[in-house]
Amino acid sequence: MRGGNLGQVALPRxxxxxxxxxxxxxxxxxxxxxxxxxxxxxxxxxxxxIWQAARARGESPDAALARLQRAEALALARLGAEPRRP
Incomplete structure (x- = not known):
């Protein structure tokens, strides 16, 4: 089966x-x-x-991770899904 691990997200391959x-x-x-x-x-x-851009701006690793979380939240909002974090 090709692409069996794509989940429920309608993103392009x-x-x-x-x-x-x-x-x-x-x-x-x-x-x-x-x-x-x-x-x-x-x-x-x-x-x-995203990580390298944040670090090049002098952001801490935690700030870079926060930037990734914001990017993911925006992508999920575009897809109409809720963020899922443990």
Whole structure:
């Protein structure tokens, strides 16, 4: 069965130029932990892009994670879903 782990989210499928597991493993541990708890199927590249932009602005890791949570909340609002956090 192709695409069996897409969940209930109607997001477009995309081909990835890099190995997603290798990209995930290269993320900082705190970002990997956030990604495993995310409500949406984020790509490591998307998370890395938001993380690096926040850190380049001098934001703390906690502030960068808050930025990711806001981005996820906006995406969920566009999809008409509620944020899910443990």
């Amino acid at each position: 995309r081909r990835r130029a890099e190995d997603p597991m290798r990209a995930f493993d290269s993320l900082p541990p705190v970002l990997r932990r956030w990604l495993t708890q995310a409500a949406l199927p984020w790509s490591p590249a998307s998370c890395r892009r």
